[in-house]
Amino acid sequence: MFRPLSIFIGSRYTRAKRRNHFISFISLTSMIGLSLGVLAMIIVLSVMNGFQREMSNRILGMVPHAVIAGDGRPVDGWQSLAEQLRAHPGVLGTAPITQLEGMLSYRGAMQPIEIKGIDPKAESEVSILGSKMVAGSLDDLEAGESGVIVGLMTARRFGLKLGDKLTLIVPELSDAPGGITPRMQRLNVVGVFKVGAELDGSLAMIHRADAAQILRWQPDQVEGVRVRLADLYRAPQLATELVAGLGKGYRSEDWSLTQGSLFSAMKMEKTMIGLLLLLIVAVAAFNIIATLIMVVADKRADIAILRTLGATPRQIMAIFMVQGSIIGMTGTLIGTVLGVLGAMNVSALVAWLEKVSGQHIFSSDVYFISTLPSELRLQDVLLVTLAALLLSFLATVYPAWRAAQTQPAEALRYE
Template identity: 85%
Template sequence: MFRPLSIFIGSRYTRAKRRNHFISFISLTSMIGLALGVLAMIMVLSVMNGFQREMSNRILGMVPHAVITGAGQPLNDWQAVAKQLDGHPQVLGTAPVTQLEGMLSFKGNMQPIEINGVDPEAEGEVSILGSRMIGGRLEDLRAGESGVILGLMTARRFGLRIGDKLTLIVPELSDAPGGVTPRMQRLNVVGVFKVGAELDGSLAMIHRADAARIQKWDPEQVEGVRVRLADLYQAPMVASELATTMGEGYRARDWSMTQGSLFSAMKMEKTMIGLLLLLIVAVAAFNIIATLIMVVADKRADIAILRTLGATPRQIMTIFMVQGSIIGLTGTLIGMVLGVFGALNVSALVGWLERVTGQHIFSSDVYFINTLPSELRLEDVLLVTLAALVLSFLATLYPAWRAAQTQPAEALRYE
């Protein structure tokens, strides 16, 4: 089979057993370093993808993807609005919601809280609340009974159990000198949920009819209709489109207004960690420079003979570019395979370590997520592999150029 001279000699130099074992050792360490760098990047990015997925599922499974509200007025016929919204292809579910902000008070202790007035029968269409109950049931919220479902952190902070009573304090605009007077509502704890996020300490649920009573509305009036979307990252655009479709007198807000900063920070963190890990790959890739410089010094006589036989400087340069590229390609492919395998099995590995050592690495008492999630993405694997290959190729250019500048007479003078 025909092979160009440069590729043949370059690949042969890579396979050959060199007289200088130190050069072979440096080549091996460059290859191993590159493989470890690629392995680390793929695994770390996959774990960060897993954490982002878990936080998205938990937080955005509880907060509304989008809410369509009246322009400063409650909705009188939310069922009709929900029926119209259901016709949009991006809408997977709708439910009424009334959102309040206030303070919870229990035995002298107080805490700010966000209250969602929900319909227990429709909430399952837009929320994961029903599957996150660790005490009581979502159906225990009944109109007129002033029931409340609290997050686990709130319940622990106050030492509350199902059946206990606490006070909700809601500010109300008035003609008083201060402009605001507090309104108090006695609530009964009927359930506790655990999402595994900050919402466990900042969110509570009551029946929409009780929320309407606090707001001094009719029992069937609600603030808006909550919408669950097929692609939650399209929420700003879709929410605006839904409000426009509904016509004048309707407004839209989406999760990016309240939770957007959190997910922007997570995305920025992933980018910065990826860049820092890329430095490890860069260090390993540029070790190829040292390897090839020593190879060029070791092969000066061979280079001179090839030049004497008619090899051009371009062919000499290609020989060492091929040799360095093979080192980089081998290390990158080994790192990619090990990284993919590690990313797919890191959760099981952590579970095995916890069973063997008897220690919980991610204790549920300390962390919101008590496992090490991982989500392998093809685009991350391709990006890391391509970056490693490019850096490896760039590392071959200078030593190969130095080899091409070798003068036969000078190299053979003392041979």
């Protein structure tokens, strides 16, 4: 089979045994370093994708994707509004919601809390609350019973159990000199949920009718309708579309207003860690420069003979670029294969280490996530692989150019 001279000689140089074993050692370490760098990048990016997925599922499974509310007034007949919203192709589910801010008080201890008035029968359409109950049931929330479902962190902070009585303090506008008076409501703990996020200590649920009573509304009035979206990352645009389709008298809010900074920070963190790990790949790739410079010095006589036989400087340059690229490609492909296998099995590996050591690396009492999640994405693998190949190729240019500048007469003078 015909092969270009540069590829033939470059590949022969890669396979040939060298007189200088130190050059072979440097070449091997460059390949290993490149493999480890690519391996680390793929696994770390996959784990960060897994954490982002878990946080999205947990937090955005509890926080409304978007809320369509009345503009300065409660909504009457939320069922008809929910039907109109459900007709939009981007809406997967709807449920009524009323949101309050207040303080929980129990035996002299207090904490701020966000209260959501919900309909237990419709809540499963828009949230994962029903599947995250660790005590009690979502169906235990009944109108007029003043029941409340609190997060696990709140329950632990107060030492609560089912049946305990809490006091909810909600500020209310009044004609008093201060302008605001506290309104108190006794609540019975009927359930405890755990989603594994900060929401376990800042969120509580009551029945929508009880929320209406606290706000002095009619029993069937709610603040608005909560919607679950097919594409939650388009929530601001979809919420605006939904309000525009309803006409005047409605406003919208979405999860990006309350949780957007968290997910922006997670995205920035992934980007910065990826750049830091890319430096490891760059260091390993640029070790190829040292390898090729020493190879060029070792092959000065061979270069001179090839030039004498008619090889052009461009062909000489291509020979050493081929040799360096083979080293880079081999290291990158090995690292990619090992990285993909590692990312697919990292959760099982951590579970095995916990079993062997008898220690919980991610204890559920300390961390929100008790396992090491991983989500392998094709675009991450391609980006890491292409970046490593590009750095490896760029690392060959200078040594190959130096080889092409070799003068046959100078190289053979002392041979």
